[in-house]
Amino acid sequence: MATKPLEITNWAESTSALKTVTDSQRWGYGWTTRDRLTTGVGEPPNLNHHNYWQNAVHDWLQYEEGEVESQITEIGVLNSDILELVALF
Numbered sequence: 001m002a003t004k005p006l007e008i009t010n011w012a013e014s015t016s017a018l019k020t021v022t023d024s025q026r027w028g029y030g031w032t033t034r035d036r037l038t039t040g041v042g043e044p045p046n047l048n049h050h051n052y053w054q055n056a057v058h059d060w061l062q063y064e065e066g067e068v069e070s071q072i073t074e075i076g077v078l079n080s081d082i083l084e085l086v087a088l089f
Helices: 024-029 047-088
Strands: none
Touching: none
């Protein structure tokens, strides 16, 4: 099982950060080569797209962490309810 990282990796959270949503063509094909051949020179990501991606990953991880914590709390409440019901019998 993986261990939870100790550091939160915020990235490009400032409102003035250079970040742009990647266009839909990139979503389908990702980064490619300049000449579109597998033997070509790799195309470097635009810094705005890279910043957007890293910021989005951070946001999703924060969201998922919140969801997990919410589920743990709900399980604790349900467990307490079950123990109360068992005590009635």
